[in-house]
Amino acid sequence: MNSLFGSVFWLLVTLGVLVTFHEFGHYWVARRCGVKVLRFSVGFGRAIWKRIGKDGTEYQVAMIPLGGYVKMLDAREGEVDPALVNQEFTGKPVWQRIAIVAAGPGFNLIFTLVAFWAMFMVGKPDVAPVIAAVPQSIAAEAGVRTGDRILAIDGSPVATWSDAMDAVVNAMLGRDPLPVEVRGTDGAERKLVLPLNQLPAGEDIGQYLDKLGLKLAPLPPVAATVLPGKPAAEAGMKGGDRILTINGQAMSSYDDFQHAIPLDAAKSPALDVVVERDGKTLPLTITARMESLEGQPTTWIIGVSPLEREPAVLRYGPLKAASASLQTTWNTAASTFNMIGKMLTGQASTKNLSGVIGIAQVANASAHMGAGWFLSFLAMVSLSLAILNLMPIPVLDGGYLLYYLIELVKGSPVSERTMMAGQYVGLVLLFTLMGLAFYNDIHRFLPS
Template identity: 75%
Template structure:
C-alpha cells in the first residue's frame, strides 16, 4: 500500500472508531434519558449505507467521513407528534440535556483510558533514552554528551526515549529552564539544566527541537552481523569488528558509515575499510555490489548490519496498566490545555496545529509500528477530540454546555436569536481553525 492510500485508509479507520464511540455516547445517554433518537450517522452528507433499527432509529454511514451526528426528536426543528412529546429533547430537564451533550466527550475520555490500558498490557516497544547532542546546540552547551542515558527530567523518571521527548516537547512550550539527570558512559550520574529560556517566543516546536539539538544517540560503527556470501564476508570481515574509516575517511558512527559506503562506492566499487578487531587495527579491501537487500531500493551494499538500539518495552499487569493509563490520560490532558493556553496567549505558535493531512500521516506511521503504537495514537486522538468538543465554541458540545450553564443561572433557556448568532460565530471559528491547520499541513509538506 502506497503512503498516500495507507494514510487515507488509517485516517478512515481512526475517524470511524473515534466518531462512532463519540456519537454512541450521545445516543446511549439520550436513550437512557428517554429521548427518541431519529438518526445515528457516521459522517455527513448523503448516505452510502443505512438501515432502520427495531427502535425506529435510522442508522447510516454518510459520504463525508469527517465527523458524525445524532439527530434527536427536537421541537425546534418542527412539529412533534403529541404522542411523542415526552420523548422530545428540549422538554427534558436541563440536567438531562447536559448529560446527553457531555456524553460524547465523556465517552471519548473512557475510550482514551481503555486504549492506554490495553496498550500498557500488550506492551509498547520503544528504545532506551540514550541521547547525544548536535554540535553548538543548547543541549551540547548544557553538557549533554554522546551516549548519555536520561534518568529523569524535571523530577519525572523516564525509561523510554518517547517518554523523555514528550516531557521535553511540553517543556519547550513554556521555555523555562529544564533540569535533567543523566548517566554517562563512565557510569557516573550528572545533574544539568537545559536553558530553554534562551529560545525565542512564538516559534513552532519543530524549530525549538532543532535549536535544542537533543537526539537519539546513533549506533556505534560496529559490524553487528556480517551476511554470508556478501562482499564484507568475502573480504574477511567478522561480526563485532569496529569500522574506523572508509577510503581514509573517519567513521564516527554507524549512520555515518551507511552514508559513506554508497558515496565512495559510486566513485569506485573497491573500498578500503580500516577496522579494529580485538584492539588490533586491520585493513580490508571490499568490493561493493549494487543490490537490493530485504526489499530495499537497489544501492551499493557490502552486506553488513549495524547494532540495534537498546530496546525497552513498557508492559504492566492489568492493575498497574490501569493506573498508568489514568496517569497518561491526566498528563496528556494537562499538556493539551497547556498548549491551548499558550497559543491563545501568543506564547506558543499556532503552527503547532495539525489538520487532517498531518493526522493521516501519523495514523499511517503508528499503524505500521504495531498495534500498541496505534492504540497509543488512538488514545491521544480520542483525548484531543474530547477536549476540542468541550471548548466553549457554539456548534461544538462545549458551546451547548455553555448555553445550558447560562440557562441554569438565569432560569430560562437562551433565546433562539442568541443561539443563531452563536452558531454563525462558532462556524466561523471552527472553519478558521480548520483552515489554519490545513495550511500548516501543506506548509510542512512543502518544506519536507
C-alpha cells in the same frame, strides 16, 4: 502498503473508531433519557451504507469521514407527532440535555483511559534514553555528553526515549530552564539544566527541537551481522567487526558508515575498508552492489546491519496499568490545556496545530510501530477530541453545554436568535481553526 495509501487507511480506521465511540455516547445517553434517535451517522454527506434498526433509528455511514452526528427528535426542526412529544429532545429537563451533550466527550475520555490501559498491558516497544547532543547546540552547551542516560526530567523519572522527549516538548511550551538528571558513561550522575529560555518565541516544536539539538546517542560503526552472499561477506567481513575507515575516511558512528557507502560507491564500487577484529586491524576490498533490500528503493549496499539499541518496554499488570493510564491521561490533558492557554496568550506558536494530514501521517507511522504505539496514538487523539468538543464554541458540544448552563442560571432557554448568531460565530471559528491546521500541514511539506 505505500505511505499515501497507508496514511489514508489508518486515518479512516482512527476516525471511524473514535467518531463512532463519540457519537455512541450521545446515542446511548439519549436513549437512556427517553429521547427518540432518528439517525446515527458516522461521516457527513451522502450515505454509502444505511439500514433501519428495530428501534426505528436509521444507521448510516456517509461519504465524508471527518466526523459524525446523532439526529434526535427535535421540535426546533419541525412539528412533532403528539404521540412522540414525550420523546422530544428540547422537552427534556435541562440536566438530561446536558448529560446527552456531555456524553460524546465523556465517552472519548473513557476510550482514552481504556486505550492507555491496553497500551500499558500490551507494552510499547521503545529504546533507552541514551543521548548525545548536536555540536554547538543548546543541549551541547548545557553539558550533554555522548552516551549520557537520562534518569529524570524536572524531578520525574523517565525510562524511555519517547517519555523523555514528551517531557522536553511539554517544557518547551513554557520556555523555562529545564532540570535534567543524567548518568554518564563513567557511571557518575550529574544534574544539568537545559536553558529552554534561550529558545526564541513564536516558533513551532520542530524548530525548537532543532535548536535544542538533543538526540539519541549514535550507534558505533560495528557490523552486528554480515549477510551471507553479499559483498561484505564475500570480502571476508564478519559479524562484530568494527569499521574504522572507508577509502581513508574515519568512521565514528554507524550513521557515518551508512552515509559514506552510497557516496563513495557512486564514484567507484570498489571500497577500501579497514576493520578492527580481535584488537587487530584488517584491510578489506569490498565491491558494493546496487540492490533493493526488503522492498526498499534500490541503492548501493554491502550487506551488513548495525547493533540494536538498548530496548526499553513499558509493560504493566492490570492494576499498575490502570493507575498508569489515569496518570498519563491526567498529564496529557494538563499538557493540552497548557498548550491551548499558551497559544491563546501568544506564548506558543499556532504552528504547533496539526490537521487531518498530520493526523494521517502519525496514524500510519504509529500503526507500523506496533499495537502499543497505535493504542497510544488512538488515546491521544481521543483525548484531543474530548477537549476540543468541550471548548465553549457554538456548533461544538461545549457550545451547547454553555447554552444549557446559561439556561440553568437564568431559568429559561437561550433565545433562538442568540443560538443562531452563536452558530454562525462558531462556524467561522471552527473553519478558521481547521484552515489554520490544514495550512500548517501543507507548510510542513514546503522547503523552509
